[in-house]
Amino acid sequence: MLALSRFDHISMAAHNWREQRDRFQLLFGFRFLRQFNAHPGTPFEGCVTRIRNTQVEWELLEPDGPDSFVQRFLDQRGPGLHHLTVQVPDIKEAVSELERLGITPFGGISEDTMWWMAYIHPRDSGGVLWQLYQPKSVQSVNGTLGEGGVVGFNRLDHVSLASSNLEEQAVWQERVFGMEVEGRWERPDQGYKGCLMRIPNTELKFEILEPIGEEGFLQDFLTKRGKGLHHVSCEVESIDRAVEALSENGIKPPGGVEDSLWKRNIFLSPRDTNGVLFQLFEEASA
Numbered sequence: 380m381l382a383l384s385r386f387d388h389i390s391m392a393a394h395n396w397r398e399q400r401d402r403f404q405l406l407f408g409f410r411f412l413r414q415f416n417a418h419p420g421t422p423f424e425g426c427v428t429r430i431r432n433t434q435v436e437w438e439l440l441e442p443d444g445p446d447s448f449v450q451r452f453l454d455q456r457g458p459g460l461h462h463l464t465v466q467v468p469d470i471k472e473a474v475s476e477l478e479r480l481g482i483t484p485f486g487g488i489s490e491d492t493m494w495w496m497a498y499i500h501p502r503d504s505g506g507v508l509w510q511l512y513q514p515k516s517v518q519s520v521n522g523t524l525g526e527g528g529v530v531g532f533n534r535l536d537h538v539s540l541a542s543s544n545l546e547e548q549a550v551w552q553e554r555v556f557g558m559e560v561e562g563r564w565e566r567p568d569q570g571y572k573g574c575l576m577r578i579p580n581t582e583l584k585f586e587i588l589e590p591i592g593e594e595g596f597l598q599d600f601l602t603k604r605g606k607g608l609h610h611v612s613c614e615v616e617s618i619d620r621a622v623e624a625l626s627e628n629g630i631k632p633p634g635g636v637e638d639s640l641w642k643r644n645i646f647l648s649p650r651d652t653n654g655v656l657f658q659l660f661e662e663a664s665a
């Protein structure tokens with residue numbers, strides 16, 4: 380398996396990164412960190428934002444021109460989650476380890492002024508574009524407090540992958556990244572089962588969902604979009620306060636509040652976040 384230093388960021392493709400930054404700042408209190416511009420060879424611009432109480436950043440990519448791979452992504456899938464990025468101690472070792480595991484990183488090793496990088500194609504990973512990088516100099520990562528936006532955002536909990544085969548996918552995550560299964564559950568009433576995995580050296584978790592039977596939201600997702608990232612789950616301070624504040628902003632969670640079996644939670648439709656399905660939950664008060 381690869382040595383993972385940490386999970387670095389979640390990346391999203393957007394039509395307009397400034398609008399998207401403002402949207403996430405308002406909803407979740409994500410804080411703008413830095414902007415990057417398009418260069419020859421990097422046909423996108425965008426920014427990186429800080430997620431409250433979570434050592435993970437959120438990146439926004441906007442295409443620079445019609446030939447940009449980000450534009451192709453937007454044309455095919457619309458705005459939404461684009462890739463996940465992890466830091467490795469040594470990019471060459473990471474690439475040899477991938478090859479030993481039978482995975483050829485596409486495009487080999489590339490670099491910019493700050494990073495060496497390699498990519499695992501979604502067809503090799505069950506639907507996720509993974510970016511691996513080794514920083515050229517030491518980076519400091521700071522958790523921040525700050526405001527939690529409209530929803531009272533507290534922290535990021537997990538990213539979730541829609542899969543057609545949970546067992547195979549969990550083995551892949553373990554073999555390649557050393558993730559470990561922390562829990563499993565089944566919701567036949569909603570047509571799916573799931574498992575939650577720990578990512579080495581990272582608080583953020585990785586969830587895998589597989590449909591049970593022919594009906595349900597997850598089978599619909601797989602039929603329409605294929606295997607890929609499904610939602611991002613975050614803890615908020617209070618579901619009731621989030622629902623109220625969202626409604627003041629003209630946003631209604633589809634399906635309302637769910638509090639059976641798991642934690643009280645709601646979903647924010649991709650329509651209201653410009654492309655990403657968010658699950659918001661609260662920890663039960665003791």
Ligand SMILES: [Fe+2]
Nearest residue numbers: 390438464510
């Ligand atoms: Fe990225």
Ligand SMILES: [Fe+2]
Nearest residue numbers: 539586612658
């Ligand atoms: Fe989830």
